[in-house]
Amino acid sequence: MREVVVIINGGAGTGYDRAWADGLREKFAANGLAAEITLAESGQEMIETAEAAVARGVGIVAAGGGDGTVNAVASALVGSAVTFAVLPLGTLNHFAKDLGIPLALDAAIANIATGTPRRVDVGDVNGRIFLNNSSLGLYPDIVRDREKQQRRLGRGKWLAFCWASLAALRRYPFLSIRLTVGEAEHARRTPFVFIGNNEYLMQGLTIGERATLDRGQLSLYVAQRPSRRGLVRFAWHTLLGRLGSSRDFDVLLTRDFTIDTRRKLIRVATDGEVTLMAPPLHYRSRPGALSVLVPR
Secondary structure (H helix, E strand, C coil), X not given: CEEEEEEEEHHHCCCCXXXXXXXXXXXXXXXXXXXXXXXXXXXXXXXXXXXXXXXXXXXXEEEEECHHHHHHHHHXXXXXXXXXXXXXXXXXXXXXXXXXXXXXXXXXXXHHHHCEEEEEEEEEECCEEECCEEEEEHHHHHHHHHHHHHHHHCCCHHHHHHHHHHHHHHHCCCEEEEEEECCEEEEEEEXXXXXXXXXXXXXXXXXXXXXXXXXXXXXXXXXXXXXXXXXXXXXXXXXXXXXXXXXXXXXXXXXXXXXXXXXXXXXXXXXXXXXXXXXXXXXXXXXXEEEXXXXX
């Protein structure tokens, strides 16, 4: 049997326990795969487990969870010879959807057994990887407030998001940035900057899926000055992995660019996870940096 290291987000509170892991191992075995399963309790444990698998020369490492889990595991595999596989166990599963990976668990496992490796691009901001998108301004601030309410007040994700959005509406926040693309420099005052790994396509009045993840491009969307209601709409669409109408944004496709601000630290979201970074922020595409198993 081929060996597969499987890293599951065991800290998500969704009932992934030892008995569930035993059943999952049997599903892999039925597809001719020997699964070594880790129920990781943190993002750091996910990364360390994936790094150890790379050091051992394991051929396939799979991530089971949402886009944050997929990002954490993939970040340890970028630039290596290891092939990445996805078990879409999250709510939105953007990366899996854009690559045509089955969302049903049994079908996703079968894809690991029968799929073919495909090289895809990743985005990079100051050394931090993103598979889907990164953002500045409104969305990272709302995520921070939402997580604070979930942790301190015990509110559910969606209720906490609504309260965090109302707080943002009262603040009406804007971010002053200097954007450098090649030799050109632009000053903007905006509530929201969205950076996609490759181009997000128009679907009616929303920007949603990507047709390809291998063109070596970043798509940059800088929001124009919206109304207060427009601020919440931006945040809601971003939480769902979409943007608003294209007329609300300045749009640019490029391989790399730099965003600077006078702030000493700025919150940056990468695939839904928020970290503090010191500007300037150097964004670049890393073409073909990750090998992923996709359906034949």
